[in-house]
Amino acid sequence: MRKTYVVLLVVLSSSLFAQNTAGDESNVEPRYVIDSPTAGLLKRGSFAMDVDMFQEGGVALSLSAGALDRLSFGLSYGGTRIIGHDKAKMQPLPGVNIKFRLFDKSTVMPAIAIGFDSQGKETYLDSTDRFTIKSRGIYAAASKNYAFLGNLSIHGGVNRSMETKDGDKDMDVFVGAEKSIGSQISFLFEYDFAFNDNAARAVGMKKGYMNSGIRWSWGNGFTLGFDLKNLVKNQDKVTVGNRVLKVEYVRTL
Secondary structure: OHHHHHHHHHHHHOOOOOOOOOHHHOOOOOOEOOOOEOOOOOOOOEEEEEEEEEOOOEEEEEEEEEEEOOEEEEEEEEEEOOOOOOOOEEOOOOEEEEEEEEEOOOOOOOEEEEEEEOOOEEEEEOOOOEEEEOOOEEEEEEEEEEEOOOEEEEEEEEEEOOOOOOOOOOOEEEEEEEEEEOOOEEEEEEEEOOOOOOOOOOOOOOOOEEEEEEEEEEEOOEEEEEEEEOOOOOOOOOOOOEEEEEEEEEEEO
16 A cells, blocks of 8 residues: 555656746635645635655645635645655655635735644654644634735734644744745745744754745646745754755646
């Protein structure tokens, strides 16, 4: 079974590309800043394929669908050493995500959504039964767009991860922004306060996680992204930052 997952991940990761707010797919709402969720949803009848390629030869694949006007859901799975010659190490269980929008944005108020996401980021740590970057778990997210030399999106939210076996059960807070440059390029920034990763057997070193990224929309639902994560070096063995390549594809049936 694990070999089947590995083959599927490798094949899809070599052929998929993605969406975001820039370019001719600007009507597609961003569902994440980098690691942080937004209030954005897939349109009803839409589906998305997302692939992250990260350190240690890691690959994570996510498949999502817009089920209703206010509801989307998806599954994800990944592991490390998928790229390379070592034996692949897969995460124990697939990740599950579901998001429901409570309120649409208005002139004054942001869009607000609630959701659940059990897919963490980067390497899964067997010693503490958690991902290097904890999954969001239960969360609420707010998003607001502004017309400012193109498009400017502001995002923020709170969450409580289910990954608490490291002894840190605190709630967390995250904020982020995206700025489009022209019709194809957008820049992203986010900061995760990591209140749930700074005590007991935590991985974090009480600095939070600062991430930046760039997205290049190719059109027709395809986008290529590159992220530079953990810029404040909130973990051991980080030099400049963790480099992540992202490819996504979004299509409306």
